[in-house]
Amino acid sequence: MxxxxxxxxxxxxxxxxxxxxxxxxxxxxxxxxxxxxMTNDQKKMLKEMVEDLKEQVDQFNKGEKDTTKTDE
Structure with a gap:
């Protein structure tokens, strides 16, 4: 990176x-x-939620970059 x-x-x-x-x-x-x-299950669910959110943000940022390139 x-x-x-x-x-x-x-x-x-x-x-x-x-x-x-x-x-x-x-x-x-x-x-x-x-x-x-926190229980181990709660920790696991929280980690999964964070990973899902990171993935969504990455997809959103990638979409913004693609849109910016096509707008130029």
Whole structure:
């Protein structure tokens, strides 16, 4: 992965982290406590959901690149 695409991915990850941290803060949730109380099935489902979302974002970004190329 080149520097440009890794930097492009870093920004959405930072935004997501800030949003999640803010939601936890507003609801008085301790992330470490949640990690320790999750079942293995919940962890597995969460990992699968993240992978699915990453795939959808990649497909969306690929579609944007294709559209940009055809618009030029």
């Amino acid at each position: 080149d520097d440009k695409s890794s930097n492009h991915n870093a920004i959405p990850e930072k935004v997501a982290k800030v949003m999640v941290d803010e939601i936890f803060r507003k609801n008085n949730v301790n992330p470490e406590e949640i990690k320790n109380n």
